[in-house]
Amino acid sequence: MTQKIDANGLRAVIDNYVNAMNRGDIDRLRTLFAEDCEIQGVTGKGAFDFASRIWQKLHDSLNMHLEVEDCVVQGNRAAVRFRETGRWTAPFLDFSHPTGNSYELLAMEWFEITDGKISRRWGVRDAAAQARQLAFPVAAGPKPSEEEAA
Numbered sequence: 663m664t665q666k667i668d669a670n671g672l673r674a675v676i677d678n679y680v681n682a683m684n685r686g687d688i689d690r691l692r693t694l695f696a697e698d699c700e701i702q703g704v705t706g707k708g709a710f711d712f713a714s715r716i717w718q719k720l721h722d723s724l725n726m727h728l729e730v731e732d733c734v735v736q737g738n739r740a741a742v743r744f745r746e747t748g749r750w751t752a753p754f755l756d757f758s759h760p761t762g763n764s765y766e767l768l769a770m771e772w773f774e775i776t777d778g779k780i781s782r783r784w785g786v787r788d789a790a791a792q793a794r795q796l797a798f799p800v801a802a803g804p805k806p807s808e809e810e811a812a
Contacts (some may be wrong), residue, residue, distance in 0.1 A: 674679055675780065681778065681783075686721030699779070704786065719754055723746045723752040724749070738776065740773045741772050748764065749762065749764040761765075761796055763796045766795070770786050
């Protein structure tokens, strides 16, 4: 039986997610997601362990901080617009020469909540603006396969 959650309860899950993300608290984030969750973002799609490795790097290397600017809740879903800020202070993905530059961008995430846990989450951000502001040598993300590059 699926547990109903009202708009305030759903917003509380989102606020807990943001607070844990801003602290880089992967253990706390794990408690907010369903065991069989699906997470999609700029670097790909996977379960919690896939996403948490990227999130830890975002926190440790880019000092990422999220601030909720808008949150729309309908049923068991929430769409959130964030102001994301940070500073590149340690190697990130394949980029080993931090510039110390800071960044600010728009990020949006879509959440589905089931039984009080995040069951699905999609995230998008202006990665091109981030790359320009941080002076990444190329855009961050998975490298295409030879077939995709052709």
